[in-house]
Amino acid sequence: MKIVNYFKEVYDELVHKTTWPTMQELGNSVVVVSIASLIIAFIVFLMDALFNMGMSLMFPTV
Numbered sequence: 001m002k003i004v005n006y007f008k009e010v011y012d013e014l015v016h017k018t019t020w021p022t023m024q025e026l027g028n029s030v031v032v033v034s035i036a037s038l039i040i041a042f043i044v045f046l047m048d049a050l051f052n053m054g055m056s057l058m059f060p061t062v
Contacts, residue, residue, distance in 0.1 A: 021029070
């Protein structure tokens with residue numbers, strides 16, 4: 001019976017207590033996450049390039 005009560009409470013919370021984002025808010029969130037992901041990817045790319053440059057200076061290929 002506890003499981004049934006648990007699912008009833010979960011349903012009640014999702015239907016009556018949860019606020020869902022509007023399409024405008026969702027679109028804004030997508031833009032923010034996309035830009036942040038691109039910035040982080042660019043930073044990782046720069047770190048990789050600098051590390052590669054440092055390694056090739058320390059260990060030059062013949």
